[in-house]
Every structure is written in structure tokens, then in C-alpha cells.
Amino acid sequence: MSVQLHNPADIAAPLGAYSHGVSGPGSGRWLHIAGQVGVHPDGSLADSIAGQAEAAWRNLVGVLADAGMTTGNLVKVNHYLLRCEHLQEYAAVRSRFLGDARPASTLLIVQALARPEWLVEVDAIAWRA
Amino acid sequence: MSVQLHNPADIAAPLGAYSHGVSGPGSGRWLHIAGQVGVHPDGSLADSIAGQAEAAWRNLVGVLADAGMTTGNLVKVNHYLLRCEHLQEYAAVRSRFLGDARPASTLLIVQALARPEWLVEVDAIAWRA
Amino acid sequence: MSVQLHNPADIAAPLGAYSHGVSGPGSGRWLHIAGQVGVHPDGSLADSIAGQAEAAWRNLVGVLADAGMTTGNLVKVNHYLLRCEHLQEYAAVRSRFLGDARPASTLLIVQALARPEWLVEVDAIAWRA
Numbered sequence: 001m002s003v004q005l006h007n008p009a010d011i012a013a014p015l016g017a018y019s020h021g022v023s024g025p026g027s028g029r030w031l032h033i034a035g036q037v038g039v040h041p042d043g044s045l046a047d048s049i050a051g052q053a054e055a056a057w058r059n060l061v062g063v064l065a066d067a068g069m070t071t072g073n074l075v076k077v078n079h080y081l082l083r084c085e086h087l088q089e090y091a092a093v094r095s096r097f098l099g100d101a102r103p104a105s106t107l108l109i110v111q112a113l114a115r116p117e118w119l120v121e122v123d124a125i126a127w128r129a
Numbered sequence: 130m131s132v133q134l135h136n137p138a139d140i141a142a143p144l145g146a147y148s149h150g151v152s153g154p155g156s157g158r159w160l161h162i163a164g165q166v167g168v169h170p171d172g173s174l175a176d177s178i179a180g181q182a183e184a185a186w187r188n189l190v191g192v193l194a195d196a197g198m199t200t201g202n203l204v205k206v207n208h209y210l211l212r213c214e215h216l217q218e219y220a221a222v223r224s225r226f227l228g229d230a231r232p233a234s235t236l237l238i239v240q241a242l243a244r245p246e247w248l249v250e251v252d253a254i255a256w257r258a
Numbered sequence: 259m260s261v262q263l264h265n266p267a268d269i270a271a272p273l274g275a276y277s278h279g280v281s282g283p284g285s286g287r288w289l290h291i292a293g294q295v296g297v298h299p300d301g302s303l304a305d306s307i308a309g310q311a312e313a314a315w316r317n318l319v320g321v322l323a324d325a326g327m328t329t330g331n332l333v334k335v336n337h338y339l340l341r342c343e344h345l346q347e348y349a350a351v352r353s354r355f356l357g358d359a360r361p362a363s364t365l366l367i368v369q370a371l372a373r374p375e376w377l378v379e380v381d382a383i384a385w386r387a
């Protein structure tokens with residue numbers, strides 16, 4: 001049993017590595033992941049949008065693994081960036097981590113994150129049987 | 130079996146078409162909908178806040194339908210706008226689509242969405258037995 | 259049966275009163291709480307960040323109670339503030355309400371909320387058996 005993707009033909013196709021909707025059965029286990037940022041395991045901060053994106057996604061994958069999941073289990077991902085001009089670099093990192101996974105997705109440009117030097121944050125919901 | 134609304138008497142009544150809380154049983158099916166924007170099925174963008182809101186909600190309804198749901202199945206809806214002065218026009222469109230549905234709701238004014246010409250984005254979580 | 263916290267050793271420890279991930283079984287009941295703001299039960303608005311945070315969390319606790327839950331049932335909490343300089347005062351209120359609870363958490367600084375005088379909004383997902 002796994003999640004089901006919803007990309008109806010009467011909506012313009014997704015403009016990136018996501019699905020318009022993803023549904024999962026009530027049975028199984030739901031994981032909610034806190035906003036992950038570009039902080040390395042030693043507490044230091046990666047120093048570019050690409051570096052922070054890479055570190056944030058590594059952290060996200062670490063939380064998934066702790067719950068017995070991979071990016072293939074992602075149902076919804078929220079991406080928070082500070083600057084529009086970081087979008088392309090961020091999307092490249094995200095695509096690499098997602099592989100074939102196509103979770104539902106929302107991306108916002110916000111004014112700031114909890115610390116002024118954080119450039120990107122990503123949180124998620126995942127499911128496994 | 131359906132969702133339950135939570136609007137306790139010791140909280141000021143909701144200031145719009147939403148409930149303070151909505152709960153659903155673990156059984157059944159949970160749908161996570163990606164941020165929908167004012168893009169028509171042919172890929173063109175609607176050209177006003179009312180038009181983009183209408184198109185975004187049509188898309189949302191399309192994803193719901195693909196999962197065998199309607200707006201009555203919405204549990205939580207997040208609304209993202211760029212400008213406070215769009216609130217009234219947006220709320221009018223939203224109310225028309227919601228009908229009697231009263232999902233839990235959060236509305237944020239953000240700096241930008243993934244493309245500079247997008248004025249509104251809406252994502253959601255829905256449930257059915 | 260209760261939720262499980264996920265704070266893997268290969269990720270920097272959480273920088274506050276939250277967990278990197280929280281998972282819950284599909285069985286039981288999932289509650290989605292609308293964005294709560296600093297409005298008192300009589301409809302008046304608290305008049306500082308500390309006051310609004312206190313009122314918003316009281317409201318959140320009221321919705322939880324209506325669903326038979328407490329802050330110990332929180333799985334994910336999203337915090338929306340308007341100003342970075344409000345972070346410390348907000349975190350103090352949040353910690354007091356959370357007690358030992360460590361839900362997954364995301365905090366964003368956004369441009370505005372639905373009304374210009376609102377300084378903080380908080381929404382959440384909770385679970386009980």
C-alpha cells in the first residue's frame with residue numbers, strides 16, 4: 001500500500017518536481033518534520049543558498065530515516081526562501097534529493113526565518129504503511 | 130462518519146468562513162493538496178486577484194475531485210496573498226467555493242510566490258471516510 | 259499509544275522547544291487548528307507581542323481542549339511573526355504553554371497577517387489515540 005498521486009488532466013501540469021495532490025490512507029504512520037535549515041551536524045551554518053539547501057535536505061533525510069522513511073515517503077513539502085533569485089539553485093538541490101518522488105508542494109518567499117543568516121527552510125509531512 | 134468542527138464558546142467566534150479546529154479520524158483517507166495558483170488548464174495566468182483566486186480554487190476543486198472529494202471534505206486551508214488590499218476580493222471568491230464548508234484556516238501575506246506575477250496561492254488538507 | 263519524537267544524532271540538536279520530527283499512528287484522531295491570534299474571548303485584541311502571544315496560545319489550548327487534547331498532543335506547530343525582534347518574547351510565552359511538549363515546529367517572519375494590528379499567529383496539528 002502506498003500513497004496515490006493526483007494530477008487531474010483538467011489542471012495545468014505541475015510546473016516542477018511535485019504533484020498537485022497526494023493522498024494516503026489513515027492507516028500506517030504519519031510523520032511531521034520541523035522546518036529544517038542549512039545547519040550542519042556540528043552546528044555550523046552552510047554559507048550559500050546551494051550549501052544551505054543541501055544541508056537542510058540532508059537534515060530532512062535524516063529525520064525521515066529516523067522514522068524508517070525515505071524521500072519516497074514524502075506527501076507534502078513546504079519550501080521557504082528569502083529571495084526569488086535563489087529559486088533556481090534551490091530547485092536544483094531539491095530535485096536531486098527528490099529523485100522520482102513527487103510530493104505535493106508549496107513554495108513561499110518570506111521576509112525572514114528565525115535567524116537572519118538562514119536563507120532557506122523546508123518542512124514536510126510523510127507517510128508509511 | 131465525518132469530520133468534527135471545534136469552535137469552543139470560550140474563544141471569540143471565527144472572523145470568517147472557517148472553524149477554529151477540525152478533527153478527523155485516523156481511518157479513511159487524507160489528501161494533501163499542493164499550493165494552487167491562478168493558472169488556467171491551458172497554462173495561461175488569470176489577470177486580476179479575483180481571476181487568479183477563481184482559477185486557483187477551480188484547480189483546488191479539481192484535485193479534490195480527483196481524490197473523490199469536494200470542498201465539504203476540506204479540513205485545513207492555507208491562503209497566501211501578496212497584498213492586504215486583495216483580502217476582500219479574495220474572501221468573496223473563497224466563500225463562494227466553500228459554500229457551507231468551514232475548514233480550519235490560516236491566511237498569510239507573504240513577500241512573493243514562486244513567480245512574481247502570481248498574486249495568490251492556496252493549499253489544503255482534506256479527509257474522506 | 260502516543261506520538262514518537264525523532265531527533266536523530268546525526269542532525270544538530272533542536273535550537274529550541276521543538277523536535278525535528280514527530281510521528282503518530284494513522285489510528286486515533288487528527289486535529290487541525292486554524293491560525294490563532296491574540297484576540298480575547300470578548301473580541302478585543304491584546305496590546306503587545308507578549309499579550310497577543312499569551313492570548314493566541316490560550317485560544318489554541320481552548321481548541322485542543324474542545325477536542326479532548328492538551329499541548330502534550332501537539333504534533334506540529336507553525337509560528338508566524340511580523341518582526342524578528344519579537345522572537346524572544348514570543349518564545350518565552352510559547353515555552354510556558356508547551357511545558358515538556360516538543361512538537362515539530364516551523365517559524366516564519368511574514369509581511370502581514372489578515373489584520374494589520376495582529377503581531378502573531380499560530381496554527382497546529384495534534385493527535386490523540
